[in-house]
Amino acid sequence: MVPICKLVIGVTLLLLLLLLPISTFCLPAECNFPAVFNFGDSNSDTGGLSAVFGQLPPPSGQTFFHSPAGRNSDGRLLIDFIAEGLGLPYLSPFLDSMGTNFSHGANYATAGSTIRRQNTTIFQSGYSPISLDVQYAEFSDFFKRSPKIRDKGDVFKNLFPENYKFSSALYTFDIGQNDLTAGYKLNLTTEQVKLYVPDVISQFTAIIKKVYALGGRAFWIHNTGPVGCLPYIMDTRLITAAQVDPHGCAAPFNGVSQFFNQKLKEAVTQLRTQLPSAAITYVDIYSVKYSLVAQAKKLGNSLFFFLRHVSF
Numbered sequence: 001m002v003p004i005c006k007l008v009i010g011v012t013l014l015l016l017l018l019l020l021p022i023s024t025f026c027l028p029a030e031c032n033f034p035a036v037f038n039f040g041d042s043n044s045d046t047g048g049l050s051a052v053f054g055q056l057p058p059p060s061g062q063t064f065f066h067s068p069a070g071r072n073s074d075g076r077l078l079i080d081f082i083a084e085g086l087g088l089p090y091l092s093p094f095l096d097s098m099g100t101n102f103s104h105g106a107n108y109a110t111a112g113s114t115i116r117r118q119n120t121t122i123f124q125s126g127y128s129p130i131s132l133d134v135q136y137a138e139f140s141d142f143f144k145r146s147p148k149i150r151d152k153g154d155v156f157k158n159l160f161p162e163n164y165k166f167s168s169a170l171y172t173f174d175i176g177q178n179d180l181t182a183g184y185k186l187n188l189t190t191e192q193v194k195l196y197v198p199d200v201i202s203q204f205t206a207i208i209k210k211v212y213a214l215g216g217r218a219f220w221i222h223n224t225g226p227v228g229c230l231p232y233i234m235d236t237r238l239i240t241a242a243q244v245d246p247h248g249c250a251a252p253f254n255g256v257s258q259f260f261n262q263k264l265k266e267a268v269t270q271l272r273t274q275l276p277s278a279a280i281t282y283v284d285i286y287s288v289k290y291s292l293v294a295q296a297k298k299l300g301n302s303l304f305f306f307l308r309h310v311s312f
Contacts (some may be wrong), residue, residue, distance in 0.1 A: 005252060012242055023303040032087055032299050033218065035105035035161050036079075038136045039207070040174035040234070042072040042111035043222070044079040049128055051096035064116050070096070072111050079172065081109070082104045082220075086170070094138050096131075106142060107233045108135035114178045127182060132175055141216055159212040167215040173208075174222040174285075176200065176264070180256055181227060184237060190252045194259050201263045205271060212275050221268060223261040225289040228253030247294045254290075 038044050048072020050056055061069030064076055065114055070093060073075055083090050092100035112128035113135065130138075133178035146160045161169075179200045183193035208219060227233055228250035237250065245251045261284075268282045292299060 031086060031170075031306075033088075033168065035103075035165040036083060036086065036091060037105050037139060037169055037171040037216075038079055038090060038091055038107045038109055038172045038174075039132060039139070040079075040172070040222075041111035041113040042176050043109075043177070043225075044077055044078065044107070044172070044174045045072065045109040045113075046077065046091055046093055046095040046107050048095045048107060048130065051093055051098075052110075053122070059076050079109075079174070081266075082170075082172065091167055094142065099277070099293070100159075100243055101144075101302060103158060104254045105161065105165075106139070108138050109138050109174070112178060113172060115176055115204050116196075118178055125185060127178060132204065132207050136210055139211070142215065144280060169201060169216070170218045170220055171211055171216045171218040172222075173204075176204065176260060177224045177227060180224065180253075180260060181230075181232070184253075185233070188254045189213065197256075197260050197263055200260070201267050204264070205267045208271055208280075209275065212260070212278055217278055219278060220283060221280065222283045222285045223264050224257050225285055226254045226293065227257045228255075229290065246297075247290075249290075249293065257286060 042049075050070040055068035055070065056072065059067070059069055059074040060071060061074060064073045079131075080090050088104045089101065091105055092102055094102075094106045095110070108130075110130040112122060112126055113130050113132065114127055115132045117131045117133065118125060120127060143151070143166060147163060149156050150160045150162070172279040175294045180193055180197075183196070189192050208221075211219075226249060229248075233239075233250055233253050234248075237253070239250045239252075243251050245254070265282055268280055271278065272280055
């Protein structure tokens with residue numbers, strides 16, 4: 001199949017999405033998705049982790065929602081803008097039992113999630129126990145139980161998606177960054193982290209195939225951002241002056257992100273052959289985020305908006 005909505009997403013469009021009001025941006029008419037099912041980490045968590053471990057303190061949610069909103073941001077996340085662009089309500093976190101409506105999809109992302117399970121607890125490392133395989137298990141259960149719950153009628157009928165929405169939905173994935181930082185927290189070198197990247201990608205593609213087997217056909221896959229530009233990396237890792245690039249980022253760590261993205265892109269190419277009925281769009285988030293950092297002086301307030309409202 002052709003890419004989703006006959007659209008190849010590039011840096012220019014995503015910069016418009018991130019830096020301009022949503023009223024100036026709209027998706028093509030072909031993007032008539034009735035639902036979105038999202039899998040990911042803090043970059044797209046709309047309240048999953050906070051539903052389990054409690055709401056985040058200020059400044060979470062203060063500039064747009066004006067109260068804690070379950071996001072690791074004071075405003076909206078990219079997944080929120082995607083929902084707006086599709087004319088859908090913001091996604092309800094699957095783990096939230098209060099005021100949720102899943103008729104237009106569900107969000108399985110939790111802050112701190114990884115593709116591979118971590119041999120640690122969230123209290124020890126900060127990584128979520130809801131790894132990608134667990135998120136898929138949640139989705140699979142939701143997929144199987146939704147028709148039975150809708151059949152109960154009354155309010156249940158309007159809170160869960162009709163069957164056709166599962167095959168017509170957009171499936172979004174934004175995960176993998178924490179798999180890299182998990183290695184650094186164990187004091188692994190960048191080369192040692194690279195060694196396990198193929199296994200991370202293998203586990204990721206296995207989940208895509210499972211969603212496809214349940215009828216998912218439209219996939220929107222984000223690569224990972226420039227980890228070497230994260231303040232956490234610059235502050236806690238041993239980085240020499242020679243390793244800092246002209247834009248103030250740690251080049252070796254960005255090199256691992258680029259390696260991850262290269263392997264992910266290769267995997268997406270293979271998936272397009274293996275899953276002939278799927279439309280898979282690979283979104284180069286790395287280039288968008290790095291371009292913003294590289295053009296900090298030129299962008300000025302726009303970059304400040306990005307750093308405040310979009311989670312790395």
